[in-house]
Amino acid sequence: MPALDDRDGVIWLDGAFVPWRDARLHVLTHGLHYGGGVFEGERVYDGRVFKLTEHTERLHASARELGFAIPFSVAELDEATRALVQRQGIVNGYVRPVAWRGSEHIGVAGAGAFVHVALATWEWPHVFAADAKERGIRLGTSRWRRPAPDTAPVRAKAASLYNICTLARDAADRDGFDDALLLDYRGHVAEATGANLFLVAGGTLHTPTADCFLAGITRQTVLDLAGDLGIPVVERHIAPEELGRFDECFLTGTAYEVQPVRSIDAHEYRVGRTTTALAEAYARLVRSADRGAAARAAVSP
Numbered sequence: 001m002p003a004l005d006d007r008d009g010v011i012w013l014d015g016a017f018v019p020w021r022d023a024r025l026h027v028l029t030h031g032l033h034y035g036g037g038v039f040e041g042e043r044v045y046d047g048r049v050f051k052l053t054e055h056t057e058r059l060h061a062s063a064r065e066l067g068f069a070i071p072f073s074v075a076e077l078d079e080a081t082r083a084l085v086q087r088q089g090i091v092n093g094y095v096r097p098v099a100w101r102g103s104e105h106i107g108v109a110g111a112g113a114f115v116h117v118a119l120a121t122w123e124w125p126h127v128f129a130a131d132a133k134e135r136g137i138r139l140g141t142s143r144w145r146r147p148a149p150d151t152a153p154v155r156a157k158a159a160s161l162y163n164i165c166t167l168a169r170d171a172a173d174r175d176g177f178d179d180a181l182l183l184d185y186r187g188h189v190a191e192a193t194g195a196n197l198f199l200v201a202g203g204t205l206h207t208p209t210a211d212c213f214l215a216g217i218t219r220q221t222v223l224d225l226a227g228d229l230g231i232p233v234v235e236r237h238i239a240p241e242e243l244g245r246f247d248e249c250f251l252t253g254t255a256y257e258v259q260p261v262r263s264i265d266a267h268e269y270r271v272g273r274t275t276t277a278l279a280e281a282y283a284r285l286v287r288s289a290d291r292g293a294a295a296r297a298a299v300s301p
Helices: 030-034 052-065 074-088 159-174 217-229 240-245 273-286 291-299
Strands: 010-013 016-019 037-039 042-045 093-101 115-123 137-146 179-184 189-192 196-201 204-208 233-236 248-253 257-264
Touching: 010 074, 030 093, 037 052, 037 159, 052 074, 052 093, 052 217, 074 093, 074 115, 137 159, 137 189, 159 179, 189 196, 189 204, 189 240, 196 217, 204 217, 217 233, 217 248, 217 257, 217 273, 248 273, 257 273
Parallel strands: 137 179, 137 257, 204 233
Antiparallel strands: 010 016, 010 115, 037 093, 042 093, 093 115, 179 189, 196 204, 196 248, 248 257
8 A cells, every 4th residue: 555645636635625745744743642533434345335324424523522523513514525535536435634723822721722734545455365255364362452441532443442453463463463452441342443343143233332432433333234234232341261162253344344253352253144155245335325124135035
């Protein structure tokens, strides 16, 4: 993949399209020094951004959690995103909205710093190898943990919270895994570095309670699809000692989509019927403008 700062095309920055290579920020930007930034990840399927407004609304909500307001409405950002995708000619790809405090002053306090917003989009087919959907990926449990709700803005998709994910993912890569499993501050199973976790036992879907990490939009979509398919769902705290009791495992996220997992540490899983059914239903849904039609297709013989 070409370096992300050296490409042709345009990026939407603070209300205008600018040449890709000119979309820059100053080295004394507050968001760079103190983590005052939030972002989103969105997928483009057949030229249409999946659940665009939900992502834009979450970008606004994340900014509020960090104590600043985005100077563009949800409708304005939605319109700008569609225009950018069309202008860049993206048929199947990724969109990265990001908002951050600027360089008006340097210091821990963020009040008074101008809030910048940018949108970028590019072609991006897969997070993992092309055969990862069929084979599944391998996770290793990280020593890093998700923080308690009273120690970090856990309801925000905040750039600062992803330091933990970067450390965990880099260690997983060094150890020969595809991704890392993070526990939470209590020692419960939480999530992967960029995706929510699901486990299957006896046809029932289990997922950790999202009380100290982000409950993803894809996570909720899969929960809705499970309801459409008649798959029982249990949201609860899951202890690491339970991981060997499950038959299937998969991750969900905008970039990951529905990604099967074949092992966590020494625990092995199969890419089974429940994972396959949900992955297929999700694949239909993201390319359908009608969720009801996608759900009916999922349950039809």
